[in-house]
Amino acid sequence: MRFLHLFVVSMLFTGITPATGRPGSARIVFDDALRRVASHPPADTLTFDAVLARVARTYPGFGAAAARIEAAQDGVTQARARPNPWLHMAAENVGGTYSGDDASELSLLLSQEFELGGKRSARTTAAEAASATAGLEADLAILDIYLVAKQRFTTAAHADERLRLARAHESVVAELADAARERVRAGAALLADQLLADVALVRVRQEALLAEMERTRARRDLAALWGEPDGVSKPLAALALPERLPEPDSIAAWVDGSAAVTRARRATAASQAGLQIERSLRVPTLTAGAGLRRVEADDATTFLFSASLPLPLWDRRDGAIQSAQAQVRAGELETELARSVTRSHLEAGLGRLSAMRERLRQSNESTLPTLQSAAREMETAYRIGRASYADLLEVHRMRIEVENEINDLHLAIVHEVSEIERLTARTIEEMMSDE
Numbered sequence: 001m002r003f004l005h006l007f008v009v010s011m012l013f014t015g016i017t018p019a020t021g022r023p024g025s026a027r028i029v030f031d032d033a034l035r036r037v038a039s040h041p042p043a044d045t046l047t048f049d050a051v052l053a054r055v056a057r058t059y060p061g062f063g064a065a066a067a068r069i070e071a072a073q074d075g076v077t078q079a080r081a082r083p084n085p086w087l088h089m090a091a092e093n094v095g096g097t098y099s100g101d102d103a104s105e106l107s108l109l110l111s112q113e114f115e116l117g118g119k120r121s122a123r124t125t126a127a128e129a130a131s132a133t134a135g136l137e138a139d140l141a142i143l144d145i146y147l148v149a150k151q152r153f154t155t156a157a158h159a160d161e162r163l164r165l166a167r168a169h170e171s172v173v174a175e176l177a178d179a180a181r182e183r184v185r186a187g188a189a190l191l192a193d194q195l196l197a198d199v200a201l202v203r204v205r206q207e208a209l210l211a212e213m214e215r216t217r218a219r220r221d222l223a224a225l226w227g228e229p230d231g232v233s234k235p236l237a238a239l240a241l242p243e244r245l246p247e248p249d250s251i252a253a254w255v256d257g258s259a260a261v262t263r264a265r266r267a268t269a270a271s272q273a274g275l276q277i278e279r280s281l282r283v284p285t286l287t288a289g290a291g292l293r294r295v296e297a298d299d300a301t302t303f304l305f306s307a308s309l310p311l312p313l314w315d316r317r318d319g320a321i322q323s324a325q326a327q328v329r330a331g332e333l334e335t336e337l338a339r340s341v342t343r344s345h346l347e348a349g350l351g352r353l354s355a356m357r358e359r360l361r362q363s364n365e366s367t368l369p370t371l372q373s374a375a376r377e378m379e380t381a382y383r384i385g386r387a388s389y390a391d392l393l394e395v396h397r398m399r400i401e402v403e404n405e406i407n408d409l410h411l412a413i414v415h416e417v418s419e420i421e422r423l424t425a426r427t428i429e430e431m432m433s434d435e
Helices: 002-014 025-039 048-058 060-079 119-185 191-226 248-256 259-280 318-383 389-424 428-433
Strands: 086-092 105-114 286-295 300-308
Touching: 025 048, 025 119, 048 119, 048 191, 060 119, 086 286, 105 300, 119 191, 119 259, 119 318, 119 389, 191 389, 248 318, 259 318, 259 389, 318 389, 389 428
Parallel strands: none
Antiparallel strands: 086 105, 105 286, 286 300
16 A cells, blocks of 8 residues: 555656756655655654655645646647638528529538647647646645645654753752752751742743643644644654755855746746737638539539638737737846845845854854753752852753753754745755755
């Protein structure tokens, strides 16, 4: 059954023609995840690959994307078709002044339209532009599915870590509260220390309860992607952060392949195809026919030939052509605007990402180890009466704050990477492989 799922989804993917001339990176990620999950037994933890595989098997968006692509490709096939011939039949001199059909004339004419001026070629070009746009939208829809799965997975993993930290903090504060009570009973500390410890313990327990509620909600949101209302029960395997960032020198290439710029280019191509159609319509369509006529009065059969052309006396399509030309100019300007805006957003995103990674490095390598050491020293000092309980709580508060900040930075970095992936219409792994 697993192989069948893999085969079906792979066929959906291959049925979608990439709009950029390269395989959609998100579709490749889903396909690779399916292959890896199919070749390895289920793990004790829920990996991101397993999430992607579950989404690929059940999410209706994949089938919808394939259906839209098929519809667009069928539109190209139809656009290439020639006009159907016409069969005309006429009967004259039947009845009225003439009795019976002795004086009747029966005509049978077969006619065919000949599209001049490149009408069929222009129509096909427009259909191909629509098909390319449908392929692009399918790529971007699947990328959106990938990004939603990624963000919900990392949000659930962030909620897991927040709950772990809250429970660890609760355990530490509970131990400190016990120590405070012992010192108060021994007369080595004021009653205020015990009261402060009790308040701190209530607060950290409330924080742990909130963290648990948030974890439940995040896991349900994640499982909703593949239709499990009860949420995820397995532990989550943390998603690794990118080891390095793409080089800013590659921004120009990413901008040209970005979602906004590609959409604008596709719209411009559609406008150009529309202009080509309007120009082709200036050339009249020739209709030629041939047939037979039967004249009963003379007991004779004759041949018929016809040809017709519309006369473009007033409708010369000048207004339609000028309108289409304006649409092309607008599309070209919008492409340049999209290129400028996307470049600005990419530069800002990479700047934020670099700053967050540096802050994460400093927190992991310097700030957190220093606070952990200070907390141990402060605990010793408190137990021997050289530090106040308020100072001890403050050190632990700062430590847990930094640990939560590290957890938040992991989530923020993944979300920032996702926004860059959304802008560039490719995964970060593909961006790095292109470096």
